[in-house]
Amino acid sequence: MLSKSQIKLVNSLKHKKFRQKHQLFIVEGVKVIKEILKSNLEVEALFATVDLFSFNSENFYLISETDLAKISALSTPQIALALVKIPNNKINVHQQNSLTVALDGVRDPGNLGTIIRLCDWFDVSTLICSPDTVDCYNPKVVQATMGSLVRVDIVYEDLNQVLTQTNLPIYGAFMNAEPIYSTYLERNGILVMGNEANGISTEIENLITHKISIPKFGSAEVESLNVATATSIMLSEFKRNQFTEK
Template sequence: MQRLTKNQLHDLKSLHQKKGREEQGRYLIEGKKIVEEALDSTFVEMDCVLHTASFDTSIIPDSINSFHVSPAEMRRISTLKSPQEVIAVCRIPAFNSPKGNRILCLDGIQDPGNLGSILRIVDWFGIPEVLLSKGSVDCFNPKTVQASMGSIFRIAIHYTELEVFLKQTNLPIYGAVLEGASIQDLVWPPEGILVIGSESTGISPSVMPLLHNRITIPRFGNAESLNAAIACGILCAKWSGI
């Protein structure tokens, strides 16, 4: 059974921050359920697993390095207030351009919890690819990974220059705005791109002219706006023919 060195412990703790993740090309996932889902995913390359003495290690393949850590070490490595029995360290994949014909584009999403919820939503509705603008939050932020509840491992995620991608695509582009055509009247084909903007400013001015269709969730009350994840859920339901 391997034990961590001080340098390894330091490197793992630095994965709490985006800078550390970018420098090492790795990120953390926490909890048995999420680790099991990562092991089943074709999108995930697992570097190693860290576990306490009470954890059942039978789920860990022999091909993956595992380390026994003390409760004190687990508290240092974990990003959670109540650390769990197991943490896995995974490799950040290379980001490529989307190749499918049904894509959700997120323009400037900043809240990691919102992004995690959005990933769960698109996983639920079977949307296979998510493209994020380069100004969006890091999808491997611990809060995003936890909020996605494993959905992050089943979706192809890309970071790219959104304007460049939208200019090159031949797919119809739909953008969620406050004043557009009601989705109640929309005949929405399964192939296409849906763009959702940031929580505070919406779709970027540089992206707005690239939209083929500006669509709106009709409002019946007095709320000024919807949370990006809630709006995503409503739009994806409509897009899926519900």
């Protein structure tokens, strides 16, 4: 059975302030938790209605479905919920030898989750988020990543500082710039994607060395692509050369 203080702790982690205070985040679902147990991430506690895990610890709690519903952030709770320690990722942009993605103020949890999954698919090992980007340990983001959160190193850093320190080409997605289809895209660089409504901020725009666009083929009225779909097309373009050169 869950104690009142456990219920209070888990529910507090739905808020960023308490995730930062306790340095913990919530992960739900058997499959993702199994992946986390195999990864470098540290599981602080595991609550489940069935013991499907080889988690030999006094911090494993077999609980009822009623108790799981009290702590789950999902409308349909999924057998297990883990409290995981927030990893202390560090990056050195200069030492990257592949493409890095940087997000400037992406606010929607679903978009961030989708972008993390795309980084995993396209072998982008590091994702740099501006401090005003939605927290990647928000339960909605964690759920949308479908486990990819484990495999992508995510850091929150002042983009201005990171980008002024690098000699790598810095690509930025804009509405009317050089079409990606005819731009030579370096393997080793940084791709900056902007906020859903306002795009890349002026401060960061000044640091972009290559402004690129996804050409529009359709009607003049369609204003923009969603940031997650635009990121998917950009990443596919960056990687396709690598594929066709093989």
